[in-house]
Amino acid sequence: MSETLPADGLLGWSWLLIALPLAGAAVLLLGGRRTDRWGHLLGTATVGAAFLLALLCTVQLAGQDGTPADVELFTFIATGELDVTAGLLFDPLSAVFVLLITGVGSLIHVYSIGYMAHDPGRRRFFAYLNLFVAAMLLLVLGNSFVALYVGWEGVGLASYLLIAFWYTRPGAATAAKKAFIMNRVGDVGLALAIFIMFAQLGTTSYAGVFGSVGTLAGGTITAIGLLLLLGACGKSGQFPLQAWLPDAMEGPTPVSALIHAATMVTAGVYLIARSAPIYDLTPTARAVVLAVGALTLLIGAIAGCAYDDIKKVLAYSTVSQIGYMFLAVGLGPAGYVAGLAHLLTHGFFKAGLFLGAGSVMHAMDDQVDMRRFGGLWNKLPVTFATFGLGYLALIGFPFLSGYYTKDAIIEAAFDRADVWGWLLGGVAILGAGLTAFYMTRLMLMTFFGRRRWTEGQHPHEAPAVMTVPMILLALGSIGAGFVLVVATPLADWLEPVFGPPEEAAHAIPPVVVAAIVTGVAAIGVLAAWLFVGRREVPVTAPVRVSPVTRAARHALYADAVNESLFMRPGQWLTRALVWVDNRGVDGAVNGLAAGLGGSSSRLGRAQTGFVRTYALGMLGGAVVVAGALLAVTAG
Amino acid sequence: MSLSHYLVLAAILFTIGAVGVLVRRNAIVVFMCVELMLNAVNLTLITFARSTGTVDGQIIALFVMVVAAAEVVVGLAIIMSIYRTRRSASIDDANLLKY
Numbered sequence: 001m002s003e004t005l006p007a008d009g010l011l012g013w014s015w016l017l018i019a020l021p022l023a024g025a026a027v028l029l030l031g032g033r034r035t036d037r038w039g040h041l042l043g044t045a046t047v048g049a050a051f052l053l054a055l056l057c058t059v060q061l062a063g064q065d066g067t068p069a070d071v072e073l074f075t076f077i078a079t080g081e082l083d084v085t086a087g088l089l090f091d092p093l094s095a096v097f098v099l100l101i102t103g104v105g106s107l108i109h110v111y112s113i114g115y116m117a118h119d120p121g122r123r124r125f126f127a128y129l130n131l132f133v134a135a136m137l138l139l140v141l142g143n144s145f146v147a148l149y150v151g152w153e154g155v156g157l158a159s160y161l162l163i164a165f166w167y168t169r170p171g172a173a174t175a176a177k178k179a180f181i182m183n184r185v186g187d188v189g190l191a192l193a194i195f196i197m198f199a200q201l202g203t204t205s206y207a208g209v210f211g212s213v214g215t216l217a218g219g220t221i222t223a224i225g226l227l228l229l230l231g232a233c234g235k236s237g238q239f240p241l242q243a244w245l246p247d248a249m250e251g252p253t254p255v256s257a258l259i260h261a262a263t264m265v266t267a268g269v270y271l272i273a274r275s276a277p278i279y280d281l282t283p284t285a286r287a288v289v290l291a292v293g294a295l296t297l298l299i300g301a302i303a304g305c306a307y308d309d310i311k312k313v314l315a316y317s318t319v320s321q322i323g324y325m326f327l328a329v330g331l332g333p334a335g336y337v338a339g340l341a342h343l344l345t346h347g348f349f350k351a352g353l354f355l356g357a358g359s360v361m362h363a364m365d366d367q368v369d370m371r372r373f374g375g376l377w378n379k380l381p382v383t384f385a386t387f388g389l390g391y392l393a394l395i396g397f398p399f400l401s402g403y404y405t406k407d408a409i410i411e412a413a414f415d416r417a418d419v420w421g422w423l424l425g426g427v428a429i430l431g432a433g434l435t436a437f438y439m440t441r442l443m444l445m446t447f448f449g450r451r452r453w454t455e456g457q458h459p460h461e462a463p464a465v466m467t468v469p470m471i472l473l474a475l476g477s478i479g480a481g482f483v484l485v486v487a488t489p490l491a492d493w494l495e496p497v498f499g500p501p502e503e504a505a506h507a508i509p510p511v512v513v514a515a516i517v518t519g520v521a522a523i524g525v526l527a528a529w530l531f532v533g534r535r536e537v538p539v540t541a542p543v544r545v546s547p548v549t550r551a552a553r554h555a556l557y558a559d560a561v562n563e564s565l566f567m568r569p570g571q572w573l574t575r576a577l578v579w580v581d582n583r584g585v586d587g588a589v590n591g592l593a594a595g596l597g598g599s600s601s602r603l604g605r606a607q608t609g610f611v612r613t614y615a616l617g618m619l620g621g622a623v624v625v626a627g628a629l630l631a632v633t634a635g
Numbered sequence: 636m637s638l639s640h641y642l643v644l645a646a647i648l649f650t651i652g653a654v655g656v657l658v659r660r661n662a663i664v665v666f667m668c669v670e671l672m673l674n675a676v677n678l679t680l681i682t683f684a685r686s687t688g689t690v691d692g693q694i695i696a697l698f699v700m701v702v703a704a705a706e707v708v709v710g711l712a713i714i715m716s717i718y719r720t721r722r723s724a725s726i727d728d729a730n731l732l733k734y
Contacts, residue, residue, distance in 0.1 A: 610730050
């Protein structure tokens with residue numbers, strides 16, 4: 001990492017980025033019902049203001065050629081051996097994330113004003129959303145792993161609160177718990193990695209850790225890398241901790257768009273990209289990142305093909321796309337920029353897709369079963385157009401966002417020019433084909449074909465407060481890829497963080513890769529049309545299906561595996577521990593107490609109250625003492 | 636009369652007193668038996684004092700008598716008080732202080 005500048009000018013105020021949404025959350029939560037009437041406006045305004053401030057900060061950062069700015073705030077923990085100062089690091093990498101979070105966040109706040117208009121808990125919703133934005137900004141702006149961890153837990157809490165927003169529904173409450181617990185598994189990994197840094201390096205600041213990590217033994221670095229990866233997998237819904245993300249769709253749709261598609265779930269990618277200096281030293285951990293990414297992108301894509309719940313299909317699509325990003329950052333310097341570019345474009349089009357799905361649900365009385373949709377394209381023209389653009393961007397339609405960023409990842413995989421490169425590239429291309437298949441299936445089932453609506457439904461287009469954010473995100477879906485890859489390359493902007501972009505020797509010419517990917521995607525679209533579009537869609541899901549379909553419908557049995565490998569043995573363990581505690585520990589203590597009590601009450605019976613009994617005892621005692629004295633003196 | 640005669644007499648008196656304490660129920664009689672035991676001990680003390688020619692034993696015997704006098708005062712008062720409330724001088728009736 002290059003040298004940092006003390007923050008001056010606007011960058012010195014970058015703590016306001018976090019403070020504004022946090023203050024919004026505090027006012028809304030503490031203000032109670034008094035803020036019901038204008039709470040949503042305040043919540044939106046704080047995030048909007050943060051976005052403007054982020055823009056100005058980024059302009060200043062660009063003015064100083066991207067030299068990172070360090071903002072010292074206060075001493076967070078001070079003990080003898082260990083000093084943690086809370087500070088912010090505003091560098092090109094965090095600037096990119098701050099713009100994504102506040103930008104997409106503002107749009108989704110605006111959308112939520114319309115989406116949650118009739119919900120009695122709207123103020124609480126905006127309070128939680130603001131809390132999330134504040135925590136997420138702390139996560140990406142912190143200048144140490146401890147600050148990142150605080151934000152990391154903060155977004156986990158906000159995610160939990162928002163998934164369980166409709167907490168009276170058992171499904172939502174369970175999904176929130178599942179998300180929270182599976183995230184804990186990952187968080188333990190992140191915490192352990194930070195502990196190792198404390199123990200071995202005595203510091204957790206990015207500058208300190210990255211400066212001295214090279215002095216550690218190779219095994220220790222690999223351990224840190226793998227533990228960080230575990231944390232990233234938990235937060236980003238990657239294999240083997242991917243099962244919580246689709247269930248998290250129980251939350252309101254804007255939450256799915258903001259937290260479980262555009263920002264929070266990409267925190268894992270941020271963590272790995274931020275920790276690039278660590279992963280540079282450990283090829284083993286980097287290979288595991290690659291494997292996780294490749295495996296997850298296939299799992300997500302396969303499961304996405306089989307679900308009928310529109311939000312779950314999008315959720316598995318998110319899992320799969322984040323798999324692409326992991327694959328990219330696992331490739332090393334060649335892939336960081338590609339992965340982050342895909343993260344940004346994905347943030348646009350996936351948020352747009354989720355908002356579109358929310359608009360469809362809004363129109364269809366909160367129906368999510370795609371088998372009950374159909375023929376919606378002329379009833380919801382704006383939703384159809386914006387959703388369609390997001391769809392095209394996701395499947396990599398030429399010259400839209402996904403085309404540039406996904407192809408860059410696949411190219412980078414092939415550029416390894418070894419057998420693994422070919423394998424990973426092949427997997428990524430296969431994933432692109434599957435993506436095209438499931439997204440086309442979703443489009444066909446939702447917007448085309450016969451109307452399979454429930455009786456009495458009259459779909460209507462959403463109000464402008466919802467459609468405008470969708471239109472803006474659709475514009476991002478069209479242009480973001482071109483802007484980030486061609487017009488103002490992200491690689492140049494991130495140069496202070498990842499070093500100058502190297503001109504890779506292409507194993508396969510990019511044009512050929514693009515042609516192959518587009519061709520495979522076209523095959524996927526065609527297959528979807530053959531299987532879904534050409535035929536009548538049954539209103540109830542067919543029961544007699546192939547084993548592959550059945551496995552995909554169960555998300556490749558991830559829940560069953562978790563249940564049999566971890567949950568059941570865990571329950572047995574807790575039951576055994578409870579038994580040991582009740583019978584062993586409690587038994588010993590209670591037994592001792594009962595034994596003492598029983599024997600003392602028996603002894604107490606000796607106190608009869610008859611004076612003559614006592615007198616006999618005294619006499620007997622005196623005789624014994626006298627006898628003993630005599631025996632001693634005589635002997 | 637040799638030393639042992641006095642000691643045997645004291646032993647007999649002490650035994651009579653001890654047995655009386657153990658077998659009699661009337662508080663007054665028990666009380667008198669206790670006095671008997673005390674006086675048996677006094678006899679022993681004075682016997683040994685005479686035989687060794689010192690005054691230690693006689694002094695202790697005096698102390699015992701003083702204590703016994705005080706004890707008689709307190710003890711008889713207690714017995715009187717118990718008799719007034721319970722209409723009985725049997726020590727087996729005064730058995731409330733127990734487990």
